[in-house]
Amino acid sequence: MFRRQQEGDGRAVVTEDRVMQALSKVYEPELHRDLVTLKMIKDVSIEDGVVGFTIVLTTPACPLRGRIEAEARQAVMAIPGVKQVNIKWDASVPTDNRIMGRLALPLRNTIAVASGKGGVGKTTIAVNLAVALAQSGAKVGLMDADIYGPNVPIMLGVEWRPPVKDNKIVPAVAYGVEVMSMAFLVRPEQPLIWRGPMLHSAIRQFLSDVAWGDLDYLVIDLPPGTGDAQLTLAQSVPLSGALLVTTPQQVALLDVVKAVEMFNQLQVPVLGIVENMSGDVFGQGGGRRLAERYGVPLLGEIPLDAQVRSGGDSGRPVVVAAPDSAAGKALAQMAKEVAARVSVVTLSQADVIPLTTLG
Numbered sequence: 522m523f524r525r526q527q528e529g530d531g532r533a534v535v536t537e538d539r540v541m542q543a544l545s546k547v548y549e550p551e552l553h554r555d556l557v558t559l560k561m562i563k564d565v566s567i568e569d570g571v572v573g574f575t576i577v578l579t580t581p582a583c584p585l586r587g588r589i590e591a592e593a594r595q596a597v598m599a600i601p602g603v604k605q606v607n608i609k610w611d612a613s614v615p616t617d618n619r620i621m622g623r624l625a626l627p628l629r630n631t632i633a634v635a636s637g638k639g640g641v642g643k644t645t646i647a648v649n650l651a652v653a654l655a656q657s658g659a660k661v662g663l664m665d666a667d668i669y670g671p672n673v674p675i676m677l678g679v680e681w682r683p684p685v686k687d688n689k690i691v692p693a694v695a696y697g698v699e700v701m702s703m704a705f706l707v708r709p710e711q712p713l714i715w716r717g718p719m720l721h722s723a724i725r726q727f728l729s730d731v732a733w734g735d736l737d738y739l740v741i742d743l744p745p746g747t748g749d750a751q752l753t754l755a756q757s758v759p760l761s762g763a764l765l766v767t768t769p770q771q772v773a774l775l776d777v778v779k780a781v782e783m784f785n786q787l788q789v790p791v792l793g794i795v796e797n798m799s800g801d802v803f804g805q806g807g808g809r810r811l812a813e814r815y816g817v818p819l820l821g822e823i824p825l826d827a828q829v830r831s832g833g834d835s836g837r838p839v840v841v842a843a844p845d846s847a848a849g850k851a852l853a854q855m856a857k858e859v860a861a862r863v864s865v866v867t868l869s870q871a872d873v874i875p876l877t878t879l880g
């Protein structure tokens with residue numbers, strides 16, 4: 522009691538400058554810059570030793586919120602005279618300038634979900650990623666660019682004959698995610714034969730002729746493999762980064778190596794690898810070894826779980842149908858890791874953070 526009074530008597534007047542100074546010692550663990558330099562602090566208020574401020578994250582799906590909160594609180598509490606710290610949260614997803622430069626669309630980031638081969642759960646990952654990001658509060662679109670097997674609508678339980686408004690195709694909305702799929706435009710029995718130029722223009726139309734909202738993330742389910750179609754697609758759309766899906770089996774892992782090389786060649790940053798159907802049957806750890814060898818992060822290990830399959834079959838993704846299951850939790854956590862990686866690669870292109878400062 523005596524001490525606090527003494528401090529209150531002038532030795533320690535809490536000012537906004539002191540608060541900002543304290544917060545300039547707190548680093549955003551993934552962006553390797555402090556909260557003040559990153560302009561993440563706003564609305565500082567000081568009243569009678571009670572300090573309030575808002576931390577503006579680079580994604581509402583920030584996996585490190587707890588750590589940032591603890592460190593910011595500790596830093597400000599250490600200022601003499603501070604009795605209490607109240608932190609509020611906000612998020613502002615940075616815009617990937619490479620996208621804005623090439624498209625006249627309000628898309629902040631595009632995330633390609635790719636795999637070296639089919640059947641590894643690429644669409645399952647894309648769908649749950651999109652829904653989990655939307656659940657966290659982000660504005661999300663999902664573009665089904667798997668022209669060979671456009672099954673995003675089934676996994677989301679949407680049937681949609683897209684209306685046209687102001688010369689643009691209106692996407693469906695499922696679980697808060699705007700969705701566009703080739704399956705909305707063709708009859709199921711209609712065979713699709715694609716040639717390079719057609720593919721290129723079809724996918725460009727999926728961007729420019731669709732009335733996408735103001736999106737933080739557009740998730741794109743690419744066709745499996747690393748052939749011409751994948752190359753064409755990956756070149757037709759400016760991509761912030763690619764997420765590679767694999768299973769633990771050796772063959773699947775080898776295919777991922779090819780995919781990593783393809784994206785490297787295209788100068789599309791590989792966000793990381795997700796090992797799906799991780800567990801007893803196929804083993805575990807292959808994704809981790811691969812990630813280490815290629816120096817890319819492992820962003821999730823999703824267990825083999827019948828609830829994932831039934832979620833896909835019934836049109837209720839497991840992050841909605843069974844969010845507390847091990848698979849549901851692993852997918853939600855994966856979405857956060859992916860969002861954090863997008864922030865890192867997007868900000869590495871921007872002026873605020875020189876590339877060399879990123880780890």
Ligand SMILES: Nc1ncnc2c1ncn2[C@@H]1O[C@H](COP(=O)(O)OP(=O)(O)O)[C@@H](O)[C@H]1O
Nearest residue numbers: 640641642643644645798824825826829830833
């Ligand atoms: N973690 C998982 N556990 C159980 N089944 C899964 C899992 N991931 C995907 N599946 C199932 O495997 C099948 C193939 O998945 P899908 O996402 O369509 O693969 P891809 O898009 O790579 O061809 C689907 O029936 C899906 O429900």
Ligand SMILES: [Mg+2]
Nearest residue numbers: 643644667670
């Ligand atoms: Mg698929």
